[in-house]
Amino acid sequence: MRKNIRNRFIAAGGVAALLALGAVSPALAGTAPSGTTQTGARPVAAVSSAAAGDPRNTTDRVGDFYGAYIDAVWDTEAAGAGAQKKALRGFYLSVAAQKKVAAYEAREHADGILFAQNVPVKWSVAYTGSGAGHSTALVTLTWNDGKGADTSTIKVESDLATRKIIDLAPAE
Incomplete structure (x- = not known):
């Protein structure tokens, strides 16, 4: 019984990790969810997009x-x-x-x-x-x-x- 509970926790952790990776992947790829802009401003109801910069540029x-x-x-x-x-x-x-x-x-x-x-x-x-x-x-x-x-x-x-x-x- 104890081994079964441990396997369920491991499986649940794996599912959570996959879901998190699926949510983060578009940001890592440089794509933004629909409704966002890449111009320096975002619509009030939109999800924020990632920003980057170089202080030498x-x-x-x-x-x-x-x-x-x-x-x-x-x-x-x-x-x-x-x-x-x-x-x-x-x-x-x-x-x-x-x-x-x-x-x-x-x-x-x-x-x-x-x-x-x-x-x-x-x-x-x-x-x-x-x-x-x-x-x-x-x-x-x-x-x-x-x-x-x-x-x-x-x-x-x-x-x-x-x-x-x-x-x-x-x-x-």
């Missing part, structure tokens, strides 16, 4: 910056959101880029990182090239959900040596 750093910055702007009611935005700018942007952003904000009365007065609901970053010690990426901001969602694009240039954002401007 300037495009990944631009994505990290925009993701964290949009979170800080989105959560305006959160304690420290304003300080978080300032800290992110100081960490990811060169001094010259910070000055350019401040000048834009004074002139246009809009956020100089998003080039808007409101907050996007999604973002994505795409590498577009590099040369002369710089890397360029395009950040696409999505402003609403649904078909025909409004988007805007920002050209972001990073220094390959410092990995800091050295220039950003609306793409044409």
